[in-house]
Structure formats: structure tokens, C-alpha cells
Amino acid sequence: MENHHDLLKMLEEEGEGKHITPKQAQILQAAVEIFAEKGYASSSTSEIAAKAGVAEGTIFRHYKTKKDLLISIATPVMTKFTVPFFASQFAKQVFDEPPAGFEQLLRNLIKNRFEFAKENIPLLKIILQEFAFHQELQENFQHVFKEEVFPKFERMLEYFKQKEQIIDYPSPVIIRLMMSTIVGFIITRFLILPEEDWDDEKELEQTIQYILNGLSM
Numbered sequence: 001m002e003n004h005h006d007l008l009k010m011l012e013e014e015g016e017g018k019h020i021t022p023k024q025a026q027i028l029q030a031a032v033e034i035f036a037e038k039g040y041a042s043s044s045t046s047e048i049a050a051k052a053g054v055a056e057g058t059i060f061r062h063y064k065t066k067k068d069l070l071i072s073i074a075t076p077v078m079t080k081f082t083v084p085f086f087a088s089q090f091a092k093q094v095f096d097e098p099p100a101g102f103e104q105l106l107r108n109l110i111k112n113r114f115e116f117a118k119e120n121i122p123l124l125k126i127i128l129q130e131f132a133f134h135q136e137l138q139e140n141f142q143h144v145f146k147e148e149v150f151p152k153f154e155r156m157l158e159y160f161k162q163k164e165q166i167i168d169y170p171s172p173v174i175i176r177l178m179m180s181t182i183v184g185f186i187i188t189r190f191l192i193l194p195e196e197d198w199d200d201e202k203e204l205e206q207t208i209q210y211i212l213n214g215l216s217m
Contacts, residue, residue: 024062026052031069036122040070040130070130075140077123081116082141082149102165102215105156106208110182114204117186125191150175166215174215181211 020028030052034043045066049056063069117124131137154171161168185207189198 021062023052023054023058026054027059027062027069028073032073032122032126035070035073035126035130040066040126040133045069067134067136070126070134071136071140073123074127074130074134074137077120078127078137078141079144081113081120081124081127082144102160102163103208103212105160106211110204110208113182114186114189114200117190121190121194124186128187128191164217167217169215177214178211181207 027048030048031043034048034051043066045059046056048069049059052059059069063072127137131141150172153175157166157171157174160166166174185203189200189203
């Protein structure tokens with residue numbers, strides 16, 4: 001992975017500031033690469049240890065099981081991808097001080113998440129592969145979505161419905177339609193058909209217009 005330091009920074013931020021040791025960093029980096037390449041079920045801690053250049057016992061000093069290692073990687077990434085407003089600057093820009101128009105907010109949101117996905121492809125691949133098979137990941141995502149995403153998203157949508165800038169559908173319906181469109185585009189672009197001849201600017205613009213047309217009054 002190219003974003004070694006970005007990965008460690010993300011894991012430390014979402015781990016309540018807990019410092020990651022150099023050996024732990026080697027383990028995490030190796031685990032991401034092997035999980036992304038082979039999948040969780042086909043990977044072993046011995047392989048991860050060999051790639052990280054540490055003894056297998058070193059892994060278990062930091063993580064009780066292979067699943068603990070997976071959860072420690074996947075949960076912060078899900079949080080960062082799902083909750084862009086954890087970053088105070090983005091929160092202020094998107095939710096705390098909404099722009100005058102829904103279109104600008106939508107552009108900010110889609111382009112921000114697109115860039116995050118582009119910089120973290122192996123991590124997103126792990127989540128896509130493993131989400132359906134691990135209840136812990138599902139529960140963590142549900143908690144973050146219910147507590148952090150939905151309330152702010154709903155307030156934002158109510159604001160624009162009152163301004164008559166979007167259709168007066170129930171907010172949960174609008175959130176579902178928006179998320180399925182945005183996430184579907186990102187998964188197709190980076191994980192399902194990454195080798196296609198993509199025109200990213202054109203695809204982003206078409207995605208934005210598709211959502212805008214669907215939600216227009």
C-alpha cells in the first residue's frame with residue numbers, strides 16, 4: 001500500500017489516540033495487504049507474521065485472535081468512510097453550516113468520499129469482502145450509522161426540504177437512495193471494474209445530476 005502513514009494515522013485517530021508501535025505498524029500493514037489479496041478466511045497469522053518480519057507470537061501480544069486484527073483494521077475504515085463529518089472541517093462545511101444550495105453540499109460529499117475511496121482501495125476491498133461474514137463489523141457499522149450519520153444527515157435533509165430545494169420524501173428514503181447510488185458508484189469504480197477506461201470527472205458529474213434530478217421538486 002502506498003498510504004502506509006495515512007493508514008496508521010487513521011487507526012490511531014479512531015483508536016482514541018492509542019499509539020501504534022513500530023512492530024504493530026508492520027503487522028497492520030502486512031495484514032491489510034494479505035487480507036486484501038487473499039481474503040480473511042484464506043489468510044493465516046503465520047503468513048502475516050512472515051510478511052511483517054515478526055514472530056507469530058508478536059501478533060498475539062497485540063491482538064488476541066485473527067478476527068481481532070481484522071476488526072481493528074476494518075472498524076476505523078468504515079467509520080472514516082461512512083462518517084466524513086468526524087473531521088471537524090468537513091463537518092463545518094457540510095452539516096454545521098450548510099451551503100446555500102443542496103447541489104453544492106452533494107458535490108462536496110461525493111467528491112470527498114470519492115477521494116477517500118481512491119486513497120484506501122485495499123482497505124475498502126477488505127470491508128466489502130468481509131462485512132457479510134462478521135457480525136462485529138455489522139454491529140459496529142450499525143452503531144456508527146445510527147448514532148453519528150443518520151441524525152446529522154436527517155437534519156441536513158429537513159433543512160433543504162424546508163427551503164424547497166429537494167422533494168419532500170421521508171428522510172430515511174432519501175438517505176437510502178443517495179447512499180446506494182454513491183456507494184454503488186464507488187464500489188464499481190474501484191473494486192468491481194477498476195480496469196475500465198473511466199472518465200472520473202464525467203462519472204462524478206453524471207452521478208451528481210442523477211441524484212439531483214431524482215430529488216428535484
